Amino acid sequence: QVTLKESGPGILQPSQTLSLTCSFSGFSLSTYGMCVGWIRQSSGKGLEWLANIWWNDDKYYNPSLKNRLTISKDTSNNQAFLKITNMDTADTATYYCARPSQGSDYFDYWGQGVMVTVSS
């Protein structure tokens, strides 16, 4: 049974760096073809894909946010991470981690999401 769960700070101030953790079970990021991605959802911009990290450590970023994003993984602890620098109020959103179907980029398992508010 595949499960994913996000954790994060809840609230942070403008210009701070957001650090998110995705803890997952039911699959391994050391297995060929496996991947974890991050997607966010805000009332203003809808659903927005942020980044994917693959079993072989290949990383892909949304070009519009690439210079602010860093995705990484800890295979032994079944975790993936996302850092977003220079947070702004426009980054207020629910952040999801999700698993793309093997070999593709649609998401067949999603976490419950974590709400992140950027406010001074």
Added chain:
Amino acid sequence: DIQMTQSPASLSASLGETVTIECRASEDIYNGLAWYQQKPGKSPQLLIYNANSLHTGVPSRFSGSGSGTQYSLKINSLQSEDVASYFCQQYYNYPTFGGGTKLELK
């Protein structure tokens, strides 16, 4: 990036009715399209992938069709549990999502 335009933004329908939601891509996405259902306070759930393949466990009243730049999701015989928001997502290029359709009961 590939823009996904979804219509309508909201939709009101009666139980038992057939509902169709459209998604138009800004360029050919070669059937690299998925549909998701999202209920309030929940995460999106995959319904359809590869434009017309039903995800495991999804009721057969849901179906997807289309090609090129035009795709649609059809819900036959609308049930109360289908009240939700629906999103399309292309994955031919880096993933982008449609703006969503909020489906309510009339």
